[in-house]
Amino acid sequence: MIRKLLYAIPIGILLISCQDDNETPPQPLDLTARLMAGGETTVHSATSIAFETPAPNMTAKNLALHLAGDAQFEAVFVTAPAEVNQGLGPIFNNKTCIECHPKDGRAAFPTGDINALSGFFLRTSVPGKDPHGGPVPTPGFGLQLQNQAIRNYEPELKFKVTYTDIVETLADGTKITLKKPNYSITDPYTTFPANAMLSPRIGPPVFGLGLLEAIPESVILSRQDIDDSDGDGISGKANYVWDPVAEKMAVGRFGWKANTATVLLQSAGAYKEDMGITNYVFPIEAGVDQSNGNDGLGDDPEIADSILDEVTLYCRTLGVPAPRNIDSPQVQKGAEIFETIGCAQCHVPQQTSGNFPGIPSISNQTFYPYTDMLLHDMGEGLADGRPDFLADGNEWKTRPLWGIGLTQLINGHTDFLHDGRAKNLTEAILWHGGEALKSKDSFKELSTADRESLLAFLNSL
Template sequence: MKSTVALVGLSAVFFGFTSCKEDVADDYIAIDSLAERYDAGGATTVYLTSSNAFSTPASNLSGEDLDLHLFGDVEFEAAFVTAPAEVNGGIGTIFNNTSCISCHPKDGRSAFPTNINSLSGFFLRISAEGTDEHGGPNPMTGYGTQVQNQAIFGYEPEAKFQVSYTQIVETLADGTEVVLQKPNYNLVENYIPFESTPLLSPRLAPPVFGLGLLEAISETSILVNEDVNDVDGDGISGKANYVFDASTQSMQLGRFGWKANTASILEQCAGAYNHDMGITNYLFPTETGYGQTNGYDGLDDDAEITDDILDAVAFYCKTIAVPAPRNLENESVLRGAAIFDALDCAKCHVPSMQTGSSDITALSNQTIWPYSDMLLHDMGEELADNRPDFLANGQEWKTRPLWGIGLTNVVNGHTNFLHDGRAKNITEAILWHGGEAQASKESFKALSTQDRADLLAFINAL
């Protein structure tokens, strides 16, 4: 019966977008069951649908690893204050936020702020034309590579953020009009003039669960999906980013961040402490305002968090469980999964990957369902930030994992998606796709009302 349902559902898909994608019938493989996908994080998976769904330890941690995870959890939630202070002193003279959890509420996705200059999970990358000595973004003199829009008493922020919007209307096959809001970002009240036109890129903090599993995928398993020159002619390339890793002092495969511009969770955490909060550590020992007229306190402090704290927070981020999907036996979800494949969504949002060996036993040799190829893709001009980041050009973004996406509203109380939260629901997120995903977007627009609902049911089940 389930196989028949999937086939009947797809017949409507044929009529809905044959003109956009004529070879769908040839590529279609009926989906009888999605049951194996319930263990989205392999043995780390937890079966929660509450507001704590993104905040639970991996279910297969040893007792010793669980203790370290819980220690990291406490530190992840620690808020920093102005020095001197008996506890958690040392917030940067200039900064963006005061704790990890403030940017990643309940270990989930930050909402786009009502006030763009309030404390939130939103910030702006900045750089000048050219590259640094490792091929990465070229720091803007007086600003570095991230704009700090907050400051402690007696100091001045680097600048304030400003945003305006341009409307883009997309019309679906059933006549539904979707009004997209394209943000245009600017900096005002900057403390010194820019030496050249700044390259700006917005960022909104993503969920942090399942990161250790993504780090444990072998480089070979990721590169097998690369097709830089589109040899197979499907219009979808996929490219790995190679970035300078501070912990190894070498170029490594980029895995994390919106541009796959960070190689390891350790560096991601260390960089967030330093760039977001102005907290020095053994990987990034220099204050955010070092040498600047607005933010240098002249103290040149030792590391403001211990090595053990940084390592524990990185371990915590590696070992948060992945929540299981829901309702995968539902007929609408089964039809939606078939449509997801037929629209070629799965060519970038690759459903399943295999982890290799990890120094954390719980993460080793797991079959996982992240729905990401971990590669860069050209997403078109409308999503472009026009700011290169190592091998990522101004139109390329890393494929975001889709696991847990349907629980975003339950956990975080919103559905703001994409790198800057411009999409206010999954439909809008799909309609922002361009470039390599343009054909899939047009096929989505051509779906019938029912087929579109089925596709969204599948994505929301993840």
């Protein structure tokens, strides 16, 4: 029908041609607003301290608390009795917050001995649900495996990893070998249950957490599409978890499976599980019912309430590094490709915080974390097979991408994903499956130039 009309009305061809000649060419994606990645908390720094700089818009009172929390975040704990920083263990994974979050950034997967002190550990549980719908602790081992112990005590066990190679071929012929880790345990202090599940973790960056905590719950829930009602293959859902401080269920925001509701709970849990240090939120030793886990000192909680509160505020008020090179045509092209191949459906660029009591610096901010805060099925390749509240064994929370391009500069590596298995951004993308499979396949089909543009955009964040 169109062809007949064009032949019948030649002048129409002339008019259409003139109109086409005068059309404004497509404009590159405007990234200007995204320069303020953390809203008014943004730090315009591309140096080795970009992750550990205070938000510049804090009140004098909160800045003082932030600096106190900074000192506590770097404190190295020792065994009791001691004059300062006592309470380590008896079983633990590391001795200080900063070792799991170096320079407030991302931990590397341990090179050499997997049982050396690092930001890596294993979660565990057995099938079933606890009274709040959460995972059931593994008898004799709890919810996290501690592979270190103080003198005269025995670690719970040791970690072991082997690898299976998976080769991915890109459209230009480039072959990428992914190494899939296979985790197991050795030398348990007592019998390790045969039905216990294992899930690996690596310490993630801690900047910007306050902004993520301040996103209104209604906004997070509004992005859910549990039954994929729009048919786009993306069915994100929020996790609902138990908040023992508020004594109610709440939307999960933190942790690789969004299994923690607040920065306070995340911090308190790290003190207890990672370092064996009790606090007012979790006043009982991690291994109190175990033959290797009770120090019997009766000194719990082992840190003052003020220390936990200072560290919590510190994590809530770290500044967010601004992106770089946003005027580069290559970066702008990469941003367009990021949208075109569907990455932004889960890595949602923009979020807005609500009012956060006591911390005006993170309240009512428009910021750009590149996350929807939801759980997504990432496929069998990344699956850990371990449920955590509403998260099933294939689901992970969309990680924020802000600051990702500074990882090499600040942390000296590019180990990405929940266990550091991806050794660069290309590998991280190629591990995507499930709901992200279509985007992964589109990435594989990109030309060399377009692939480099996408990576340039990610490295600009």
